[in-house]
Amino acid sequence: MEGEVTCCICGKPLTKEESIARGMGDVCAERYGLFKPNNKKEKTIESQSNYVYHIIKIDGKNIAIIIDKDAKGYMSVTNNIGNICQELGVEGAIYRDSEGVWDFWSKKTGFKSLALHGQPNRNMDSAIEVAKIRFFNIGGLFS
Numbered sequence: 235m236e237g238e239v240t241c242c243i244c245g246k247p248l249t250k251e252e253s254i255a256r257g258m259g260d261v262c263a264e265r266y267g268l269f270k271p272n273n274k275k276e277k278t279i280e281s282q283s284n285y286v287y288h289i290i291k292i293d294g295k296n297i298a299i300i301i302d303k304d305a306k307g308y309m310s311v312t313n314n315i316g317n318i319c320q321e322l323g324v325e326g327a328i329y330r331d332s333e334g335v336w337d338f339w340s341k342k343t344g345f346k347s348l349a350l351h352g353q354p355n356r357n358m359d360s361a362i363e364v365a366k367i368r369f370f371n372i373g374g375l376f377s
């Protein structure tokens with residue numbers, strides 16, 4: 235439906251006012267409550283992207299976990315990842331693109347796939363584990 239706001243995690247349509255403001259339904263907010271919307275008003279650099287994020291530490295480095303809300307009229311996170319990492323003050327990001335696929339980017343490595351067994355990674359927890367092993371040399375579920 236045109237103009238319909240959907241949950242940035244599961245893609246279901248949102249109806250409640252607070253869900254629409256958050257860009258995330260109640261069920262997903264319960265599970266992914268740690269994600270914060272980017273607050274453009276507090277930022278000095280205009281990111282021009284619409285996403286939610288939270289920051290984790292991997293091997294002592296700040297890494298953002300980002301979900302692109304794929305909102306109309308905004309630059310995709312993929313096309314804007316360097317600026318976003320700069321504004322969040324992180325060295326890299328594990329992010330879900332507008333296709334729902336998780337990828338990795340850092341200043342040092344550039345864009346990297348988090349594919350597992352040749353398949354695009356659509357699972358956040360798995361994507362984080364893959365990134366730890368491939369780009370931080372930290373053992374995890376798949377080591």
Ligand SMILES: [Zn+2]
Pocket residue numbers: 241242243244245246258259261262
């Ligand atoms: Zn949802």
